[in-house]
Amino acid sequence: MIRRHVCFTAECSTPGCEPFDEYTPHFDTEEEAIEKLTCEWGWRFRGKTGLCASHAAVRECEQTGHEWSSGYTDPSTGVREEYCGRCHAASRLLATT
Ligand SMILES: [Zn+2]
Ligand SMILES: [Zn+2]
Ligand SMILES: [Zn+2]
Numbered sequence: 202m203i204r205r206h207v208c209f210t211a212e213c214s215t216p217g218c219e220p221f222d223e224y225t226p227h228f229d230t231e232e233e234a235i236e237k238l239t240c241e242w243g244w245r246f247r248g249k250t251g252l253c254a255s256h257a258a259v260r261e262c263e264q265t266g267h268e269w270s271s272g273y274t275d276p277s278t279g280v281r282e283e284y285c286g287r288c289h290a291a292s293r294l295l296a297t298t
Pocket of ligand 1: 228
């Protein structure tokens with residue numbers, strides 16, 4: 202038999218973002234899409250906007266600051282490089298001596 206298939210997929214509200222690499226999840230209802238994407242994919246929804254996990258992390262860092270995790274310290278210069286463990290998009294250099 203032939204039947205119409207209605208489903209919901211998600212788009213990140215960030216222009217140009219392609220949040221799904223190989224597999225795009227399809228959902229039967231909008232509610233299911235929001236619930237599953239939030240719980241299992243790390244998305245954040247607010248009103249009509251939805252952000253994929255990486256852009257949700259970037260937004261979170263913009264609002265609350267980065268979550269620095271200490272990285273490699275160069276023993277000759279004493280300079281430590283730290284990375285943000287949340288958005289993975291920021292790094293900073295710190296003098297430790
Ligand atoms: Zn579908
Ligand atoms: Zn995105
Ligand atoms: Zn960050």
